[in-house]
Amino acid sequence: xxxxxxxxxxxxxxxxxxxxxxxxxxxxxxxxxxxxxxxxxxxxxxxxxxxxxxxxxxxxxxxxxxxxxxxxxxxxxxxxxxxxxxxxxxxxxxxxxxxxxxxxxxxxxxxxxxxx
Amino acid sequence: xxxxxxxxxxxxxxxxxxxxxxxxxxxxxxxxxxxxxxxxxxxxxxxxxxxxxxxxxxxxxxxxxxxxxxxxxxxxxxxxxxxxxxxxxxxxxxxxxxxxxxxxxxxxxxxxxxxxxx
Numbered sequence: 001x002x003x004x005x006x007x008x009x010x011x012x013x014x015x016x017x018x019x020x021x022x023x024x025x026x027x028x029x030x031x032x033x034x035x036x037x038x039x040x041x042x043x044x045x046x047x048x049x050x051x052x053x054x055x056x057x058x059x060x061x062x063x064x065x066x067x068x069x070x071x072x073x074x075x076x077x078x079x080x081x082x083x084x085x086x087x088x089x090x091x092x093x094x095x096x097x098x099x100x101x102x103x104x105x106x107x108x109x110x111x112x113x114x115x116x
Numbered sequence: 117x118x119x120x121x122x123x124x125x126x127x128x129x130x131x132x133x134x135x136x137x138x139x140x141x142x143x144x145x146x147x148x149x150x151x152x153x154x155x156x157x158x159x160x161x162x163x164x165x166x167x168x169x170x171x172x173x174x175x176x177x178x179x180x181x182x183x184x185x186x187x188x189x190x191x192x193x194x195x196x197x198x199x200x201x202x203x204x205x206x207x208x209x210x211x212x213x214x215x216x217x218x219x220x221x222x223x224x225x226x227x228x229x230x231x232x233x234x
Contacts, residue, residue: 033221033222035224040125042122042224042227043224043227044224045223048221058221088159092161099209099211100149100211101149104151104163105161105163105222107160107161109158109159109160110159
């Protein structure tokens, strides 16, 4: 089974801290995604990557950056955490073009981030 | 831009009964897939069912089926014989940037919290 592992299940940080959320997948997937999940808003795409060192902004990239130095690892970076970034963060991976072909995304179990 | 709307924030159903979750979407594409994902309390997202737009027949996976109305851009999920394990948040999803790119992002609806009561 494909496994997508997020480094932390819960994380508490202070305002202004630099925060790294790590995600690793073990199935050689080209695509990796970072979503943010908030009540009433569903999942919103922050950034995605379709290859090593390649990235594209999603719908809400402000305040975030990403890094993909190796194919299996996709990191989300909050340069200076703010309270409005308190949220659930979900990482996902897929083969190239998977949803367009009817294939699913594989998700991690999420990181609940609280910024105080 | 594609949009996906789930208008029912919460639903509840008695065990063994049937419940339908609604989803509407907007697209100018003609052929595409639609998905329903389930997120139980464990937070692990699971694909429940998928529908290809050009297929007339509604998709079915065991107790889960869809009512796909292409002209109305409606994609509802029916859960028959509801079980306690069906308690979860359900998301409707649609591939974004479907035209001309292979990246295959997914756009999600707002989600519906379903509670199955014993």
